[in-house]
Amino acid sequence: MSGLSEIIVIKRKVLKELATLAWQDRMKEIDSLPRKLTNDGITNYRCCEYRERAILTDRIKLGMGAILEENDDVRLSSLVKDLNTLKNREQTLPIVSIIEKACDRCPIDKMVVTNACRNCVAHNCLNACPREAIEIVNNRAYINKELCVECGLCVKACRFGAILEIERPCSRACAVGAISPGENSSAKIDHEKCVECGACIAACPFGAISDRSEILQVIAFLKAESFPTKALVAPSIAGQFGPMVDWSRLVSGLKKLGFSEVIPVALGADQVGKEESQELRERQTEGEALFNSCCPSFKNLIEKNFSSLATHLSKTKSPMLVTAEMVRKADPNAKTVFIGPCLAKKGEAKRSGIDLIDAVLTFEELAAILVAAEINLAECKPVEEKIVGGIPSARGINFARSGGVMTAVTGDDQGAKVKSISASGIKECLELLTKVSKGIEAYDFVEGMGCEGGCIGGPGTLVNTKVAARALRKTTENKGEDQFAS
Amino acid sequence: MIVPVKVCAGTSCHLLGNQEIIDVLENMPAQYQNCIMVGFTSCFGACEQGPCVLVSDKLIYQATPEKVIQAIKEELRSKK
Numbered sequence: 244m245s246g247l248s249e250i251i252v253i254k255r256k257v258l259k260e261l262a263t264l265a266w267q268d269r270m271k272e273i274d275s276l277p278r279k280l281t282n283d284g285i286t287n288y289r290c291c292e293y294r295e296r297a298i299l300t301d302r303i304k305l306g307m308g309a310i311l312e313e314n315d316d317v318r319l320s321s322l323v324k325d326l327n328t329l330k331n332r333e334q335t336l337p338i339v340s341i342i343e344k345a346c347d348r349c350p351i352d353k354m355v356v357t358n359a360c361r362n363c364v365a366h367n368c369l370n371a372c373p374r375e376a377i378e379i380v381n382n383r384a385y386i387n388k389e390l391c392v393e394c395g396l397c398v399k400a401c402r403f404g405a406i407l408e409i410e411r412p413c414s415r416a417c418a419v420g421a422i423s424p425g426e427n428s429s430a431k432i433d434h435e436k437c438v439e440c441g442a443c444i445a446a447c448p449f450g451a452i453s454d455r456s457e458i459l460q461v462i463a464f465l466k467a468e469s470f471p472t473k474a475l476v477a478p479s480i481a482g483q484f485g486p487m488v489d490w491s492r493l494v495s496g497l498k499k500l501g502f503s504e505v506i507p508v509a510l511g512a513d514q515v516g517k518e519e520s521q522e523l524r525e526r527q528t529e530g531e532a533l534f535n536s537c538c539p540s541f542k543n544l545i546e547k548n549f550s551s552l553a554t555h556l557s558k559t560k561s562p563m564l565v566t567a568e569m570v571r572k573a574d575p576n577a578k579t580v581f582i583g584p585c586l587a588k589k590g591e592a593k594r595s596g597i598d599l600i601d602a603v604l605t606f607e608e609l610a611a612i613l614v615a616a617e618i619n620l621a622e623c624k625p626v627e628e629k630i631v632g633g634i635p636s637a638r639g640i641n642f643a644r645s646g647g648v649m650t651a652v653t654g655d656d657q658g659a660k661v662k663s664i665s666a667s668g669i670k671e672c673l674e675l676l677t678k679v680s681k682g683i684e685a686y687d688f689v690e691g692m693g694c695e696g697g698c699i700g701g702p703g704t705l706v707n708t709k710v711a712a713r714a715l716r717k718t719t720e721n722k723g724e725d726q727f728a729s
Numbered sequence: 730m731i732v733p734v735k736v737c738a739g740t741s742c743h744l745l746g747n748q749e750i751i752d753v754l755e756n757m758p759a760q761y762q763n764c765i766m767v768g769f770t771s772c773f774g775a776c777e778q779g780p781c782v783l784v785s786d787k788l789i790y791q792a793t794p795e796k797v798i799q800a801i802k803e804e805l806r807s808k809k
Contacts, residue, residue: 247748251746252745252746255744259744484740484743485738485747485748485769486738486769487738487769487771488738488740607744610743610744611744614741614744614776618740619739619740619741619771619772620740621739621740621743621769621772622739622771622772705743705744707748707752710748710751710752
C-alpha cells in the first residue's frame with residue numbers, strides 16, 4: 244500500500260468513530276453517525292449531503308461486518324442486535340464488497356474517440372481496424388460498438404493519440420478478472436473468482452469497494468470478562484505503528500486495551516518453515532513441486548484458477564493457524580484475534596480456521612480501536628516481560644516479505660540443490676503459474692504472495708511497503724533477546 | 730539556519746496519515762535536507778485535529794505534506 248488517499252482517510256475516520264461508539268457503549272447513537280461524519284467534514288465529495296450520508300451508512304455497515312446486499316434498507320441500529328446474535332460465521336462470507344451507491348459506474352466502452360480526433364486524411368484508425376468497426380461520423384472517427392472487438396489496434400494507429408483505451412480501475416486492478424459491470428452497470432464481484440487480495444479496494448478512486456470488518460466483535464471480546472482474549476500479531480507488524488512504537492510498546496498497549504497475551508505469529512512461521520522444508524525434501528524425492536500455502540490469496544488463486552496445480556500446495560497449515568493451535572492448546576477457553584495486514588486472512592479464518600481463529604483485524608482496524616480507547620502506543624510504557632512462547636527467528640519474521648518464505652523453506656544447505664522462485668502480487672503470481680501449468684517452466688519450490696512485496700504490501704497496512712521493509716530489516720538484523728525490541 | 734520539525738507519531742495522528750508527511754520529510758530535495766531537523770513526539774494534545782506537525786514554533790493541524798513544506802519555506806524565508 245502506498246500513498247494516503249482521501250478514500251483511506253475516510254475509511255479510517257469511519258472505523259474510528261464506529262469503534263468509539265462501541266467502546267463507550269453508545270451504540271444506540273449509531274443512527275446519527277453518518278450525520279456526525281458529514282458535519283465533521285466528510286462532505287462535498289458527492290452531489291449532496293444525503294448521498295454522502297447514504298454512502299457513509301454503507302461504509303459503517305461494512306465496518307459493523309454486515310453484508311450490504313442483505314441489509315440495504317436496514318437502519319444501522321437494527322444491525323447492532325443482529326451482530327450480537329451472529330453465531331454462524333461460515334455464512335458471513337464474502338469479505339470484499341461493492342458499495343453500489345458509491346460506484347460511479349465508470350464508462351465501460353473500452354475504446355473512446357476523443358476531441359483530439361481531427362478527421363485526418365490518412366485515417367490510420369480506419370485502416371488499422373480488422374473488423375471495419377470504425378467509420379467517420381460528424382467529422383470524427385466513430386467506433387461501432389457492435390463490431391468492435393476491443394483489440395486496441397486503432398489506439399496504436401492514431402498519430403494524434405486521439406483514441407483512448409479506458410478500463411475501469413477496479414477491473415484493471417483485478418488480475419483474475421473477477422470484477423465486471425453488473426446489470427445496472429455498477430461494478431460486480433464474482434466471488435467464485437475473487438481471491439480476496441484487496442487490489443480493487445486500493446484501485447477504486449471512488450472508494451466504492453471495501454471490506455467487512457470485525458471490530459465490533461473484537462471490542463465485545465475485549466469487554467467480556469468470562470474469557471481471555473489473545474492477540475496473534477503477524478510479523479509484518481514491524482514499523483506499522485510509526486517510528487516511536489516497537490514490539491514492547493505494542494504489547495504494552497494491547498494489554499491495556501484488554502488482550503491477555505500478545506503472541507508473535509512469527510513463532511508459527513518458524514514451525515511452518517521447518518515443516519515445509521521437510522515437505523520439500525519429500526516432494527523432491529518424488530519429483531514433485533511444492534508451493535507455499537501460507538498466503539491465502541495465492542492459495543485461492545491456485546484453487547480457483549489452476550486446479551490442476553492444487554496438489555502442489557503445501558499441506559502445512561499457515562503460520563496464523565499454527566500459532567492459533569499453540570495458543571488454543573495452552574488455553575482452550577481463550578478467544579483468538581489475528582492482527583495482520585491482510586484481507587484474505589479474514590476469509591481464511593472463516594473457511595479453514597473456524598475453530599482456531601475467532602476474529603481477524605487489520606493493522607488499520609486495530610489502530611482505529613486503539614484511538615477509540617484513547618490508547619496512544621507512542622506513550623505506552625514498554626513491557627519488560629519476555630515474549631510468550633519464545634523468541635521467533637529472523638526467518639520466521641521474514642515470512643512478512645516477498646522471498647522470505649522461500650529462504651526459510653529452501654534453507655542454506657539446500658539452496659543450491661533446490662530450484663526455487665518467488666512471485667509477489669496476484670498478477671505476477673498468475674503469470675508464473677500460467678508458465679508452470681503449461682510446463683514452460685519448472686521449479687522445486689514456488690513462493691507466491693498475493694501482495695506486491697509480500698505481506699508488508701498488504702491492503703490493511705498503515706505504512707508504505709518501503710518503510711515497512713526498512714523496519715522489518717531492522718528487526719531481523721538485531722540479534723538475540725532484543726531483536727523484537729526495536 | 731536549521732528549522733526544527735516535529736511530527737506527532739502518536740497512534741491517532743498515525744491513523745490519520747502522519748506517515749505520508751514523514752515520508753516526504755525524509756525524502757526532501759538536497760537543498761532542504763540540510764535546513765531541517767526532523768524529530769518525533771508522542772502527542773501534541775490535539776488528536777481530533779491530526780495529523781499534527783510542529784514547524785519551529787508553529788503547530789499545524791490537519792497537516793498535509795503541502796502544508797508542512799509551505800510552513801518550512803516560510804520559516805526559512807523569514808529567518809534568512
